[in-house]
Amino acid sequence: MPVVLVACQGRDGPPNLLTVVWTGIVCSRPPLLAIAVTPERHSHALLLETGRFSVNLPTTALVRAVDLCGVTSGRDVDKWQRTGLTPAAGTTGGPPLVAECPVNLECRVARRLELGSHTLFIAEIEQVHVAAALIDGKGRLALERAGLLSWCHGHYYALGRQLGHFGFSVRRKPRRPRRASASGQRREG
Incomplete structure (x- = not known):
């Protein structure tokens, strides 16, 4: 499962950070x-109060x-200070982004x-921010470069190598070209 850091903030008071593993598009x-x-x-x-994160x-x-x-509560601990993470301003006026994370999504x-x-x-995802290092030469997202963190059954993991792409299991293999036989007739290769 992916693991993400959610930043949220009430109308008054400092922003908070929360680790979430039950998440997805x-x-x-x-x-x-x-x-x-x-x-x-x-x-x-905080999420109920402002609806922004x-x-x-x-x-x-x-x-x-x-x-x-x-594993700590924002009621008791300033998680930004304790972790050394840097709050960064987004573009929608919502809670801060985590500057050290290569991908940030502003949500309502x-x-x-x-x-x-x-x-x-x-x-709703209002804005997406991606580190320039994750954009390939064709302008596409190369998320495999990020070294993202994942979580499963109480343990953290590094994401591994790509194993396929969407639709690879049904893609037909290209046919080999037909060769001419000694008699000049074409036959299957």
Whole structure:
């Protein structure tokens, strides 16, 4: 699963950081993502108050900061100060971005679903910021260069090598060209 740092902020008071592992893109038109947060978390109240947050994709170099943001409460700790992460201004007037993360998404809550143990915040992606180093020579996102962090069953992992691409399993292999036989007739190669 991806692991992200969510920055959120109430109307008054400092911004907070929250580690979220239950997250993902849920729609392409309009561009929506979702994060699941338990009501007990300090950030839950901030999300309800303003409906704004940023999703920041951390690299493996940030694993200690990501873990700390997941096991401490913003009620008790200034996570920005404790982790040394740098808040950076976005362009939509929402909570800060995490400067050390190579991909940042500025979001506004569109819907909220109470699911039981968690609230699912479905948010429109208002703006995307990508580090220049992740754009290839053709202007495409080369996310494999980022060294992103992932999480599974309580453990952090580095993402590995690419194993395929969308649709590779059904792509037909190119046919080999036909060769001429000794008699001049073409035959299958």
